[in-house]
Amino acid sequence: MGLIGLRGEATNYTPYIDTPAGPLLRNPTEAACLSSGFGYRNASGGGRQHNGVDLANHDGGFVYAAGDGWIAFADYRGGYGNYIEIDHGHGVRTRYGHMAEFDSNLRSGVRVAAGQPLGRMGMTGNATGVHLHYEVVIDGLVVDPLHYGAPQAFQTTPVTQTYQEPVPVAPSEPSVALPPEPPPQPYPEPVRLQRPDGY
Ligand SMILES: [Zn+2]
Numbered sequence: 001m002g003l004i005g006l007r008g009e010a011t012n013y014t015p016y017i018d019t020p021a022g023p024l025l026r027n028p029t030e031a032a033c034l035s036s037g038f039g040y041r042n043a044s045g046g047g048r049q050h051n052g053v054d055l056a057n058h059d060g061g062f063v064y065a066a067g068d069g070w071i072a073f074a075d076y077r078g079g080y081g082n083y084i085e086i087d088h089g090h091g092v093r094t095r096y097g098h099m100a101e102f103d104s105n106l107r108s109g110v111r112v113a114a115g116q117p118l119g120r121m122g123m124t125g126n127a128t129g130v131h132l133h134y135e136v137v138i139d140g141l142v143v144d145p146l147h148y149g150a151p152q153a154f155q156t157t158p159v160t161q162t163y164q165e166p167v168p169v170a171p172s173e174p175s176v177a178l179p180p181e182p183p184p185q186p187y188p189e190p191v192r193l194q195r196p197d198g199y
Contacts, residue, residue: 014026014150015027017136017143017145017148017149018149019067019088019090019092019136019138020090020091020092020138020139021067021068021069021088021089021090021091021092022067022068022088022114023067023114024066024067024088024092024094024136024145025064025066025067025114025115026145026146027055027134027145027146028063028064028065028066028094028096028132028134029055029057029061029062029063029064029121029132029134030057030061030062030063030064030121031057031059031061032055032056032057032061032121032131032132033055033056033057034053034054034055034056034146035054035055035056035129035131036050036053036054037050037053037144037146038050038051038052038053038143038144038145038146038147039144051135051142052095052097052133052134052135052136052142052145053133053134053144053145053146054131054132054133054134055121055131055132055134056129056130056131056132057121057130057131058129058130059130060100060120060121060122060130061120061121062117062118062119062120062121063096063099063102063117063118063119063120063121063132064114064115064116064117064118065086065094065112065113065114065115065116065118066086066088066094066114066134066136067086067088067092067094067114068088068111068112068113068114069086069087069088069089069092069094069111069112070086070087070089070109070110070111070112071084071085071086071087071106071107071108071109071110071111071112072085072086072087072093072108073085073108074102074106074107074108076124076125077097077125078125079097079125079126080095080097080098080125080133081097081098081099081122081123081124081125081126081127082097082098082099082100082101082102082119082122082124082125083095083096083097083099083125084096084099084102084106084118084119086112091137091138091139091140092136092137092138092139093135093136093137094134094135094136094137095133095134095135095136095137096118096119096132096133096134097125097127097132097133097134097135098121098122098123098124098125098127098130098131098132098133099118099119099120099121099122099124099132100119100120100121100122100123100124100130101119101120101122102118102119102120103117103118103119106118106119136148
């Protein structure tokens with residue numbers, strides 16, 4: 001996973017997400033690189049939310065169950081192509097899209113163990129290249145599998161990973177008249193830094 005740790009998180013990176021259902025693999029593939037991250041895609045690309053990460057390997061490779069659980073769904077599903085959803089209990093689910101094929105024994109209700117091969121990466125559905133579209137759902141919310149629960153960037157001491165409680169939405173407050181905006185600040189002049197030795 002070469003693209004993890006763009007801002008220094010790599011030193012504290014763990015390959016697992018700590019969830020109420022136990023640890024889940026952040027990257028449940030045999031070998032893959034991040035080709036598209038989680039979140040809002042840029043405006044030129046239509047600007048829509050990407051609810052997972054795309055883990056690409058043009059040679060395909062195995063896709064593994066990210067944790068212990070039960071198959072909730074294993075079938076072709078529109079743009080997801082060959083799609084598997086695992087229920088890990090405690091409101092935690094993982095979803096695997098665009099698979100080339102999957103184990104035909106995997107049907108709804110079948111028990112799977114962490115690390116068990118589910119099938120092979122592919123490009124079924126609306127994929128334009130061989131990759132796994134991987135989603136993690138915790139308490140009904142899709143989260144970023146690569147960064148969920150990870151320490152903040154620039155942390156210099158190890159931090160115990162904690163489960164992040166979903167933030168309750170604050171009740172709407174009665175609208176209050178906002179103070180007038182301050183006038184725009186002039187852009188400060190750049191300061192030329194000088195080293196003590198004169199260079
Ligand atoms: Zn995707």
